Amino acid sequence: MKLKLSLLFSLLLPASAIFMFSAQANEPRLYIRSVFDIQYAFCDIKTNGVTGFSNRNSARANRGFGTSSTGSMLFMTNGENEISLEFGALGWFSQDKISDKARNHFNPEATCKLELTAMRGKNSEVLTAIELAIDKNDQPVAIAPTDEPKYTAVSTPVVRHVIQAENTEPGHIEKQYFDPKEFPPNMTLYRFSRNVKISGLPDWEWIKATPYTNTPEQRQQLQQAYMAVWQAYNAKDLNTLREQKKVALKAWAWSTGESEESIFTDQSVYRNIKTTSFKMIPINWDDYRVKIMNQGRMVRLVNKSDLRNSPISYYYVDEDGDTVLATVAPIFSLINGRFVQVI
Known part of the structure; x- marks a missing residue:
């Protein structure tokens, strides 16, 4: 017997201004997606608090990679929306008996980049972005993307918080399927977020x-x-x-x-x-x-x-x-x- 998860759908798929989109009938439809690239780390990509993708399986395998996009527009409304990254070190998923301090040590090459991208027909434009790296003190930090001055005009600054990841407990699933390192206990996450205002979406x-x-x-x-x-x-x-x-x-x-x-x-x-x-x-x-x-x-x-x-x-x-x-x-x-x- 083995475990295979089959989710209903796969999502792979104060701001100073509103990014405006017209809705003319003869124009191609607007799509907004969160395009991401993860390297050597765990990263949970969220829109208004809803996970679109996390590379948990890759992190458990000590790889920590992931490159794709999510259908983030499904979680967005016309007005202000939040995009966020929850970033963690791969050591938390290790089966080795090491301290929490050692688990929280990052690969110096660890990164996670998120670009909120609007697409209409053949045209696309990045509305705002969050880009993370590891500084000389082994701390995750937000670095300024190349087009940060443009993003600042339509979205709030990136905010960093240190949080604890959600924990699990044994006894609520068959024993052979429970892995305490799938959702590591005491795991520290670094949450980076910013708000952006959008218009032109359907009223979900x-x-x-x-x-x-x-x-x-x-x-x-x-x-x-x-x-x-x-x-x-x-x-x-x-x-x-x-x-x-x-x-x-x-x-x-x-x-x-x-x-x-x-x-x-x-x-x-x-x-x-x-x-x-x-x-x-x-x-x-x-x-x-x-x-x-x-x-x-x-x-x-x-x-x-x-x-x-x-x-x-x-x-x-x-x-x-x-x-x-x-x-x-x-x-x-x-x-x-x-x-x-x-x-």
Whole structure:
């Protein structure tokens, strides 16, 4: 038996001014993506507090690389938005018995660069950026990109905070799947962020969400929403699953230029659900805690032993005959009194 994560979607894919985009019908559609390059470090790329990508698997393998882009516009609204990097040393993922001080030592070549890039047709422009490096004192610092004077005109200065990474605990996932170094205990992260104002984006459904505050009533309602999804998967009811995801599918179709149906059928779970070996894992609500994002307008439940796992988890047998544990990780918003999948 082996573990394989299968997330619902992959995102690989005070400011003094507003970067303006017109919305003429005859103009190509606006896309905004976070283009990043990571070298010799762990880096979590976030937009308004929502992770678009982290190179955790590469960091666990002591490589610490990652180059791609995320569909960050899905988490952005017209107005002020925050982009951020959470940067950590590879030593935290080491299996060696070393001190936390030694774990927090960076490779001197460690870097992480993020460029928030607007694209319309064949034209593209970097709106703002964050670029990190290691100084002579072994400290992560923000360095000024070449076009920093232009970025300063439309975004706030980069702010640095030292934070503790989220921790996990054993006992909420099968023992063979729990790795304490996947989310290292006591890990120090260096968070770099800046705000930028944007216009020209669609009014996503989550924008009008009621903020999630984790009241008992909200938590019960969120669990009911998860259970409805779980039951649809358990029944292999593709029509219900498609209906439950219609808000998310519409947003993804807009942001990628693909059709809603192609996005729906391109998910690995769409293929796995058709196998005779597909089996949903019963939910124990005590195994999950809430993760609130984007000023409370987005929320999901995460497994206390593996923060990438959700209550929508299942087994299937792959083409090699291995039993695989997979998970689907939707993001919900409370809209008009009910929880809706928005990502």
